[in-house]
Amino acid sequence: MATTIHGHGPAETVPPAETADVELYHPHSWITRYVFSQDAKVIAIQYSLTAMAIGFVALFLSWLMRLQLAFPGALEFIDADAYYQYITMHGMIMVVYLLTALFLGGFGNYLIPLMLGARDMAFPYANMLSYWIYLLAVLVLVASFFTSDGPTGAGWTLYPPQAILPNTPGQDLGIVLMLVSLALFIIGFTMGGLNYVVTVLQGRARGMTLMRMPLTIWGIFTATVMALLAFPALFVGAVMMLFDRLLGTSFFMPAIVQMGEQLSYGGGSPILFQHLFWFFGHPEVYIVALPAFGIVSDLIATHARKNIFGYRMMVWAIVIIGALSFIVWAHHMYVSGMNPYFGFFFATTTLIIAVPTAIKVYNWVLTLWRGDIHFTPPMLFAIGFIVTFLNGGLTGMFLGNVVVDVPLSDTMFVVAHFHMVMGVAPILVIFGAIYHWYPKITGRMFNDLLAKLHFWVTFLGAYLIFFPMHYLGLLGIPRRYYEMGETAFVPASTVTLNEFITITALVVGAAQFLFLFNMFWSLRHGRPAGGNPWRATTLEWQTPQTPPAHGNWGRELPVVYRWAYDYSVPGAAEDFIPQNQPPSPTERREAAT
Amino acid sequence: MARAAMAPTQTALPRQARWRGMIADWSSDQRAFKGVSWGKAMMWVFLLSDTFVFGCFLLSYMTARMSTVEPWPNPSEVFALTIGGAEIPLILIAIMTFVLITSSGTMAMAVNFAYRRDRRRTAILMLVTALLGAGFVGMQAFEWTKLIEEGVRPWGNPWGAPQFGATFFMITGFHGTHVTIGVIFLLIIARKVWRGDFDRGAKGFFTSRSGRYEIVEITGLYWHFVDLVWVFIFAFFYLW
Numbered sequence: 001m002a003t004t005i006h007g008h009g010p011a012e013t014v015p016p017a018e019t020a021d022v023e024l025y026h027p028h029s030w031i032t033r034y035v036f037s038q039d040a041k042v043i044a045i046q047y048s049l050t051a052m053a054i055g056f057v058a059l060f061l062s063w064l065m066r067l068q069l070a071f072p073g074a075l076e077f078i079d080a081d082a083y084y085q086y087i088t089m090h091g092m093i094m095v096v097y098l099l100t101a102l103f104l105g106g107f108g109n110y111l112i113p114l115m116l117g118a119r120d121m122a123f124p125y126a127n128m129l130s131y132w133i134y135l136l137a138v139l140v141l142v143a144s145f146f147t148s149d150g151p152t153g154a155g156w157t158l159y160p161p162q163a164i165l166p167n168t169p170g171q172d173l174g175i176v177l178m179l180v181s182l183a184l185f186i187i188g189f190t191m192g193g194l195n196y197v198v199t200v201l202q203g204r205a206r207g208m209t210l211m212r213m214p215l216t217i218w219g220i221f222t223a224t225v226m227a228l229l230a231f232p233a234l235f236v237g238a239v240m241m242l243f244d245r246l247l248g249t250s251f252f253m254p255a256i257v258q259m260g261e262q263l264s265y266g267g268g269s270p271i272l273f274q275h276l277f278w279f280f281g282h283p284e285v286y287i288v289a290l291p292a293f294g295i296v297s298d299l300i301a302t303h304a305r306k307n308i309f310g311y312r313m314m315v316w317a318i319v320i321i322g323a324l325s326f327i328v329w330a331h332h333m334y335v336s337g338m339n340p341y342f343g344f345f346f347a348t349t350t351l352i353i354a355v356p357t358a359i360k361v362y363n364w365v366l367t368l369w370r371g372d373i374h375f376t377p378p379m380l381f382a383i384g385f386i387v388t389f390l391n392g393g394l395t396g397m398f399l400g401n402v403v404v405d406v407p408l409s410d411t412m413f414v415v416a417h418f419h420m421v422m423g424v425a426p427i428l429v430i431f432g433a434i435y436h437w438y439p440k441i442t443g444r445m446f447n448d449l450l451a452k453l454h455f456w457v458t459f460l461g462a463y464l465i466f467f468p469m470h471y472l473g474l475l476g477i478p479r480r481y482y483e484m485g486e487t488a489f490v491p492a493s494t495v496t497l498n499e500f501i502t503i504t505a506l507v508v509g510a511a512q513f514l515f516l517f518n519m520f521w522s523l524r525h526g527r528p529a530g531g532n533p534w535r536a537t538t539l540e541w542q543t544p545q546t547p548p549a550h551g552n553w554g555r556e557l558p559v560v561y562r563w564a565y566d567y568s569v570p571g572a573a574e575d576f577i578p579q580n581q582p583p584s585p586t587e588r589r590e591a592a593t
Numbered sequence: 594m595a596r597a598a599m600a601p602t603q604t605a606l607p608r609q610a611r612w613r614g615m616i617a618d619w620s621s622d623q624r625a626f627k628g629v630s631w632g633k634a635m636m637w638v639f640l641l642s643d644t645f646v647f648g649c650f651l652l653s654y655m656t657a658r659m660s661t662v663e664p665w666p667n668p669s670e671v672f673a674l675t676i677g678g679a680e681i682p683l684i685l686i687a688i689m690t691f692v693l694i695t696s697s698g699t700m701a702m703a704v705n706f707a708y709r710r711d712r713r714r715t716a717i718l719m720l721v722t723a724l725l726g727a728g729f730v731g732m733q734a735f736e737w738t739k740l741i742e743e744g745v746r747p748w749g750n751p752w753g754a755p756q757f758g759a760t761f762f763m764i765t766g767f768h769g770t771h772v773t774i775g776v777i778f779l780l781i782i783a784r785k786v787w788r789g790d791f792d793r794g795a796k797g798f799f800t801s802r803s804g805r806y807e808i809v810e811i812t813g814l815y816w817h818f819v820d821l822v823w824v825f826i827f828a829f830f831y832l833w
Binding site: 014015017018019023025122123124125190193194195197198201202203204205206207208209210211212228229231232233235236237239240243247248249250251264266267268269272276279560 | 619620621622623624625626627629630631634635638639641642643645646648649650653656657660661662663747748754755756758759763767799800801802803
């Protein structure tokens with residue numbers, strides 16, 4: 001029976017090793033080291049670069065959409081079909097192929113072994129496969145741009161019957177490639193996800209109890225468990241829709257007359273697809289948000305030189321949000337036709353989520369309170385996240401109520417809401433996290449001035465883009481319309497507002513190339529960062545080499561004596577105490593009493 | 594505080610302390626599940642995820658069956674075989690279920706012999722399990738052929754709701770794929786057991802890690818799961 005450590009404070013006794021050190025796969029050639037690599041750090045970088053590359057495609061699509069909305073007809077190649085294709089691909093790429101892949105495949109792979117004091121993931125080979133299947137999924141998705149009728153234009157929710165009916169853009173091949181790509185993504189993700197879960201549960205260092213894990217790991221871990229349970233619904237939905245499209249089954253297809261012609265479908269339920277989709281789709285919001293919550297907690301504690309306020313509450317809030325997110329999915333379906341009692345149920349559960357989420361926001365603010373705040377780029381992005389997330393969360397309270405949602409649904413208000421809460425907010429965290437860990441990944445500092453410029457343009461720009469959209473939504477401007485034309489209830493001022501939004505969007509999009517330039521330029525020209533430039537406590541900053549070598553640690557695995565948030569401890573020599581530093585005589589005396 | 598908690602106690606702890614002790618054990622360092630290897634933990638997590646896949650398939654099937662306005666074909670008649678002039682309902686499915694559940698028994702015996710390092714018996718029992726599994730898939734192929742000959746297609750059938758054929762082919766097909774993968778996996782592991790790879794510590798071809806006899810048990814977990822899923826398919830699709 002193992003000895004247990006109670007609480008997360010410093011403890012002198014660290015139990016003996018239960019798990020033998022692992023056999024590592026040692027690469028013998030350049031190809032097995034950098035291409036077909038089984039090292040989680042290399043896989044993380046592969047995931048991140050692929051995700052960002054496809055993310056820039058999505059950014060480009062959003063430019064085209066904005067140009068069409070502000071200056072309808074100015075670009076001749078954008079017709080209604082093309083517009084729907086851009087919307088669909090932009091949404092799907094951002095949610096699945098960028099955010100999910102970057103947070104779990106990118107940060108998960110890089111940080112889990114390093115922060116937990118492991119040499120690598122539990123199953124490096126499956127981990128490698130996970131990346132290559134993800135890449136295949138991305139390529140299949142991209143291939144749909146090059147088919148004769150282009151990618152699918154069904155909207156990112158892919159609602160049937162629209163998605164597979166003739167005359168929907170991409171009905172021929174686009175939708176098939178989209179569904180195959182999603183199925184591949186899920187298979188690839190499952191391989192990676194099993195790794196993340198098992199490594200967190202079974203592969204930690206000596207002394208690393210669950211309640212000493214950095215909140216980043218808690219966020220990524222909970223999100224991965226959720227993804228493993230939520231993606232199956234999308235997988236099943238994708239398989240069934242593929243059958244509807246290719247074999248002529250009618251899972252989701254009711255009897256339909258199109259252009260005066262009776263189609264061969266009949267007896268299926270489109271609502272069934274919506275249930276399957278949102279049983280995946282709502283947890284997906286938190287699959288993206290929870291890693292962001294975790295990372296932000298660590299950024300704030302490190303750059304405000306203060307322990308995170310209410311660590312235990314933060315952990316429970318993450319777990320409770322994760323659990324609740326599985327019973328709120330039908331709030332996306334208030335206008336689909338649903339028994340009002342169900343609407344009542346789902347509105348209640350939705351609003352309950354505000355409680356743990358609010359706890360988190362208060363705790364971040366209380367961590368900042370009287371902290372020694374350093375306005376480094378990671379900190380700026382973290383604060384930007386809190387504000388943006390709070391904003392998006394509050395509009396979520398509007399949309400979560402059935403009576404308020406009904407007039408607002410399918411307007412630009414919804415677009416503004418979800419871009420604030422699960423678009424801009426997690427992406428701000430991604431930038432903050434990349435700036436925070438860049439010195440560890442590359443061994444060099446980025447350019448501070450460029451990074452700050454990038455922050456201010458992105459942060460202020462995001463507000464200038466999405467704040468006016470709330471107003472457009474309240475005026476009744478519908479979403480997904482490729483042009484408004486002459487519409488009686490739409491005042492002329494909205495045209496000006498749309499032009500303003502578009503110009504801002506172009507500027508903000510261009511600012512992302514500052515980030516890209518900074519990343520590549522600093523790779524060679526940044527000043528050497530040293531092992532622990534932020535003077536942080538967590539294990540990844542205590543590696544013997546920077547960037548960490550194969551196997552992460554030297555001959556001995558680290559031993560953990562304390563939690564991840566010993567910043568500005570009274571009486572300590574430095575304002576941070578690494579997790580692997582044994583307790584001082586004072587701490588020992590205190591522990592004994 | 595830590596010392597007090599570690600001291601052995603003879604008297605029963607109050608309820609709160611017991612809960613705390615359980616949580617402390619579970620969240621203690623290195624491993625949440627003591628004595629559980631990475632491979633076994635991975636298989637359990639995977640099976641949990643796979644449960645959700647089958648759960649979604651079955652729920653979708655039930656939704657389709659309950660919401661269709663056309664009559665649902667009677668499984669007792671559709672899946673009956675005429676043997677010796679008498680029509681016996683569900684006879685093939687009964688045999689298939691019997692075969693699959695028997696294979697769970699041989700699998701469990703294989704696990705037992707694997708931990709005793711009885712290579713010959715382990716390999717033979719795994720082969721028997723694989724044979725029974727292959728027999729199951731074969732009977733399923735026969736059943737599919739028969740239904741297709743009678744005019745059942747994914748998009749329609751002669752007796753009623755077209756969703757009957759759609760869900761039937763999808764769910765049994767997905768389950769049959771699982772069984773087939775299991776059979777292949779069993780054969781690979783049986784070969785390794787037979788050659789004595791786990792006694793020599795031979796490295797795996799892909800993973801370059803040496804395996805252990807525990808892999809037989811992990812394979813077994815998967816196999817029992819596939820059997821358990823079949824019980825639900827049997828109950829919800831054939832008996833309903």
